[in-house]
Amino acid sequence: xxxxxxxxxxxxxxxxxxxxxxxxxxxxxxxxxxxxxxxxxxxxxxxxxxxxxxxxxxxxxxxxxxxxxxxxxxxxxxxxxxxx
Numbered sequence: 001x002x003x004x005x006x007x008x009x010x011x012x013x014x015x016x017x018x019x020x021x022x023x024x025x026x027x028x029x030x031x032x033x034x035x036x037x038x039x040x041x042x043x044x045x046x047x048x049x050x051x052x053x054x055x056x057x058x059x060x061x062x063x064x065x066x067x068x069x070x071x072x073x074x075x076x077x078x079x080x081x082x083x084x
Contacts, residue, residue: 003015
């Protein structure tokens with residue numbers, strides 16, 4: 001019903017293209033959100049690799065902290081570590 005007020009098929013197609021560009025384009029409303037989400041995923045992957053490497057060093061050295069420190073992050077457990 002709403003699309004019929006826009007016009008015929010050519011006008012609806014143009015409207016759909018403009019709406020998609022507004023939302024999903026490189027400067028669209030969701031572009032920054034998607035970039036932020038991607039960045040957080042990359043930060044999480046880096047933290048996971050650092051933690052894994054630190055834990056591997058600890059197990060191979062069997063000497064305590066092995067150069068790792070506890071992560072001081074809200075919601076982290078005392079076993080969360082990262083490499084320094």
